[in-house]
Amino acid sequence: MTEDSRIVRTPNPPAAAGTPSAKRSVTAADVxxxxxxxPDFLVKHANLAEVLAPPTRDNGDGVVDLQYFLVHRLRGELSxxxxxxxxxxxxxxxxxANQARVYxxxxAMLNATSFEHFIEIVTSDLAIILDVDAVALCVETNGFLDAGDRMAGVRILxxxxxxxxxxxxxxVMLGEVMLGDADIFGGAATLVQSQAMSRLRFSPKAPHGLLVFGSRREDTFHPGLGTELLMFLSRALESCVRRWLDLPAD
Incomplete structure (x- = not known):
């Protein structure tokens, strides 16, 4: 082999200082x-605390290793x-889901074809739409009707x-009840374990009313529950009654 035909091998460039070889596995020292x-790595990747095993060290002299407790506290906070x-x-x-039901x-109330149909929707259909066990529409006598009378599905108080x-x-009042009020729920009173009540102000020229929902579950209605949707439904019901009975709003 002549000198001109020899293969000239170019040496590999040296690896950059501090850079591990591409073929070398990452070691514990590298980590x-x-x-x-x-030092802020675990702060930015706090989810790793769930899989890390915190060390337990005896530092002697009664010194408690807080690292173990800090990691466990972080895990608890994440959980x-x-x-x-x-x-x-x-x-x-x-x-x-509740908002969609109220809408x-x-x-349904707006699509009523008569006042009687409207009352039927309120006292029957709303229980299905709103997924409750009982619905009652009540009106006070205001001196014109006898308590206990029934008028087109409306309960008179x-x-x-x-x-x-x-x-x-x-x-508005929401909460658990030991037993539903028979004057309000009739035969369904024995089922009611929680209820939501909303006052209805139809008109200055009409007595107050009461819209009541009852559930057989104790936790369906409770004092901590928001009342915005119930109030919205009540205001819509008042507006429908004024329209059907031609009552003034003020």
Whole structure:
């Protein structure tokens, strides 16, 4: 082989200082070095605390190693945040479903073809639409009707009874009941374990009314539940009654 025909081999360029070889596995020392250069790594990647095994060291002299407790506390906080997130998602989904039901209920009332049909929708159809066990539409006597009378599906209450149920000046009440009120729910009273009540102000020229929903579940209606949708439905119902009976709003 002549000198001109020899293969000239170019040596590989040296690896950059501090850069591990491409073929070399990452070692514990590499990880330690990286973490020392990035002390906030676990702060930015807090989810790793769920899989890391915290060390337990005896430092002697009665010194407690707080690292173990800090990591476990972080794990607990992450678990709590995840639970809060799931609860929030569940609440949002439930509120969205309830909102859709209330909108459907309002549309059903607006589509009534007569006042009698409207009363039937309120006292019968709303229970199905809103997924409750009982619905009652009540009106006080105001001196013109006898308590206990029935008028087209409307339950008649004694004058002043609504203030007695809600409290003077209150318009909404939600909560658990030992037994439903037979004057309100009739035969369905024995099923009712929780209820939502909303005062109805039809007109200055008409007695107050009461819209009541009953559920056989104790936790369906409770004082901590939002009342915005119930109030919206009540205002829509009042407007429909004024339209059908030609009552003034003011």
């Amino acid at each position: 330690e070095q990286y973490l020392r250069r990035h 709590g945040l995840k639970e809060q997130q799931q609860n929030l998602i569940g609440t949002i989904r439930a509120n969205t 459907e209920a309002v549309l 004694a004058n002043g009874r609504i203030d007695g149920l809600l409290g003077d000046g209150r318009d």
